[in-house]
Amino acid sequence: MSCIPELTKKLRARGYRITPQRLVILQALHEGGHLSPLQIYDRVHETGISEPTVYRTLDFLYSNGIVSIATRGNGHMTYELSGDSHHHIICRSCGDQLEIASQLLEPAISLIERETGYQLIASHLTFLGLCPKCNSISK
Amino acid sequence: MSCIPELTKKLRARGYRITPQRLVILQALHEGGHLSPLQIYDRVHETGISEPTVYRTLDFLYSNGIVSIATRGNGHMTYELSGDSHHHIICRSCGDQLEIASQLLEPAISLIERETGYQLIASHLTFLGLCPKCNSISK
DNA sequence: CTCCTTATTGCAAATAATAACAATAGTTAT
DNA sequence: ATAACTATTGTTATTATTTGCAATAAGGAG
Ligand SMILES: [Mn+2]
Ligand SMILES: [Mn+2]
Ligand SMILES: [Zn+2]
Ligand SMILES: [Zn+2]
Numbered sequence: 543m544s545c546i547p548e549l550t551k552k553l554r555a556r557g558y559r560i561t562p563q564r565l566v567i568l569q570a571l572h573e574g575g576h577l578s579p580l581q582i583y584d585r586v587h588e589t590g591i592s593e594p595t596v597y598r599t600l601d602f603l604y605s606n607g608i609v610s611i612a613t614r615g616n617g618h619m620t621y622e623l624s625g626d627s628h629h630h631i632i633c634r635s636c637g638d639q640l641e642i643a644s645q646l647l648e649p650a651i652s653l654i655e656r657e658t659g660y661q662l663i664a665s666h667l668t669f670l671g672l673c674p675k676c677n678s679i680s681k
Numbered sequence: 682m683s684c685i686p687e688l689t690k691k692l693r694a695r696g697y698r699i700t701p702q703r704l705v706i707l708q709a710l711h712e713g714g715h716l717s718p719l720q721i722y723d724r725v726h727e728t729g730i731s732e733p734t735v736y737r738t739l740d741f742l743y744s745n746g747i748v749s750i751a752t753r754g755n756g757h758m759t760y761e762l763s764g765d766s767h768h769h770i771i772c773r774s775c776g777d778q779l780e781i782a783s784q785l786l787e788p789a790i791s792l793i794e795r796e797t798g799y800q801l802i803a804s805h806l807t808f809l810g811l812c813p814k815c816n817s818i819s820k
Numbered sequence: 821c822t823c824c825t826t827a828t829t830g831c832a833a834a835t836a837a838t839a840a841c842a843a844t845a846g847t848t849a850t
Numbered sequence: 851a852t853a854a855c856t857a858t859t860g861t862t863a864t865t866a867t868t869t870g871c872a873a874t875a876a877g878g879a880g
Contacts, residue, residue, distance in 0.1 A: 563829075579866085579867080580867095591830095646792055646793050653785055662810035719836070736837065738858095822879105824880100830872095833869085835869085836867065838866085844858080846855105
């Protein structure tokens, strides 16, 4: 799923082209966790890639299901290769982060799908909350 | 909860000040649905409010629990007064939107809270998916 | 290998969002 | 009403993101 040769095959099959820029950005994503567009640009601009291309490529990868978007606390977006399905919890007070397995939400997802008729792409949600520490302080 | 005199009281109690700018922005939010910062700016700039103040005020209202943030399909943020708790589903193909009652998620939320120890502020999530129409087409 | 088609890129310019900081103006106390 | 304190604002400058368009180059056909 996150193996680059496979991805290129899939994209080509859909009529898209594999460019050096796309490969470099995929590489960068392959190495590190949740990256903002500018963090990715920092890692790859030495190859001559332009900023708009970074933004456009991330959009492109997202709309092809290859990367997931997560929101940071502040509202900024970060990107990562869509691998195993998980969600995030961010403590609104101290910023502490936690990943939770997607299975925890599956029953609810199924329920919503039955109720609405929608088929959900419910990966990589971000929940806000208070971690146990901050929660006890605030009492 | 969304009654302006009550809100001002609450904010003052916390040591914040009630300014004309904040009141005007609250008014704008009170009138319409999900608004982006610039949409709000368009509605209020005739009063002389500056753009930074719009952004800052929205942040401020958010961190005081008075407005909720929702993401649009594209990743842009929109704001609305936090009223009754609900979530959104957006069709990734046609953009169609749907609100779902928050109760549908409550069991999952409770489960996550038990598992992680976090207390979640799980209002106003946005799910992506395919609406029934687009889903049947894509088969 | 060469030619075509057109998806994709870089550049330049436009918009959107944030930051710094001095000036302003709510609020409380006198 | 006046004064003092400081949260909040507008201005200006900076950074982040998006758009338009001509130039480039990936992929397929011959
Ligand atoms: Mn993630
Ligand atoms: Mn909403
Ligand atoms: Zn915390
Ligand atoms: Zn649809």
